[in-house]
Amino acid sequence: MIDRSLLREDPEAVRDALDNRGADVDLDELIEIDERWRELKARGDELRHERNQVTERIGSLVAKGKQDEKDEAIEESKELKAEIEDVEEEATELGDELRERMLEIPQIPDESVPLGLDERHNVEDRRWGFDDLRVDADTVTPHYELGEELDIIDEERGAKTTGSGFYFLKGDGARLEHALIQFMMDIHREQGYVDLFPPVPVKSESMRGTGQLPKFADDAYRLGGSNEEAYEDDDLWLCPTAEVPVTNMYADEILLTDDLPLKHQAYTPNFRREAGEHGTETRGIVRVHQFNKVELVNFVEPEDSYDRLEALLDEAEEVLRQLDLPYRILELCTGDLTFASAKTYDIEVWAPGDDMDDGPEVGGRWLEVSSASNFEDFQARRAGLRYRPERHESAEYLHTLNASGLALPRVMVAILEYHQNEDGTVTIPEALRPYMDGQEVIEGHEKVGESALGAGERE
Secondary structure: OOOHHHHHHOHHHHHHHHHHHOOOOOHHHHHHHHHHHHHHHHHHHHHHHHHHHHHHHHHHHHHHOOHHHHHHHHHHHHHHHHHHHHHHHHHHHHHHHHHHHHOOOOOOOOOOOOOOOOHHHOEEEEEEOOOOOOOOHHHOOOHHHHHHHHOOEEHHHHHHHOOOOOOEEOOHHHHHHHHHHHHHHHHHHHOOOEEEOOOOEEEHHHHHHHOOOOOOHHHOOEOOOOOOOOOOOOOEEEOOOOHHHHHHOOOOEEEEHHHOOEEEEEEEEEEOOOOOOOOHHHOOOOOOOEEEEEEEEEEEOHHHHHHHHHHHHHHHHHHHHHOOOOEEEEEOOHHHOOOOOOEEEEEEEEEOOOOOOOOOOOOOEEEEEEEEEEOOOHHHHHHOEEEEOOOOOOOEEOEEEEEEEEEHHHHHHHHHHHOEOOOOOEEOOHHHHHHHOOOOEEOOOOOOOHHHHOOOOOO
């Protein structure tokens, strides 16, 4: 969450920043609640001071044997106690409301973020790998057709066993996915990342700490209850991204300067209720409800976070460079930032199989495979992530950053489309071959069952 002092000291700057994001927040009402809360806290302090004075007077009156005055003072003390309880009750209620309302305010964008209301105003920073393309987009078979022909992606049986948006990877498809996971983690380990294997279910408190709740409850899979029902801090949700458990593993702890920067990587399956439209835009495994991802999470001192953001972006890009997959870097505008981000770069890989209106001039489309974001102290305030600059100094909020390193289904799409050959096979990128026993080409598999022979439905 943002620092509450920003609302008190410069509300117009906060208002302007939220307007730039297109955020609909009633700051005036929030400021009124905060002012009333502070008045109540001040009044409570005054009343407690008065009651302490009365208590001292009662002791003096008892010593002097002034019974009538003592009884009056006792009655006054009771009245003050009742008033204190009323003030504290109202202050507690307003404090709870204030905390909940503050959780709904998005991050303030960094001043370097380009202004804009939506993705149309994102700024392309650079491209890589387009000087010598190995395929012509006009000749490429989309991954969802190629995956079926090679019998390495089975959406139909995934939908049968679980539902739309789930799929099977089979044979070399599954092997390729496993290879990608290990390949990515090996790269990031060389970059100084410490491996984690986090729990997949996460508590509501953890989801709140990274900003998924309360705003994005509808996009998450809740365990043991409907998303429409009220939830408690210890209710469980399926992990939407490893950012949630990894960031919150240090919640309410104090790290030391010597610990920072702290770099963790984690592979997890991730679960999201994607609400994209049906059609070519989302055919295949581009938009699914379960997907694998390697996540990079950084904990740093505030003065280092923007240098670390640039380095984090390069660390994620290295995966695509080694896979020889063309991509571009976008700097997101204010209106397209995620809820918790102060600044974000998107990495979009080129998938040549489907032409899209907003694709590159060479055809095909862009697929986001990573967002490298600096959250500054936004998540740290929500989750209680602090560090102590020096052992004798007070603890301060640290800065958190993360990036996907990378999201696997769309990388798989790019490999199948960009590295496919004229004969319908797929050349395995050289960097992945050691993870697939030296295999160089995916040639596909023989389909099984009567359906492979064109037989009709079973009786």
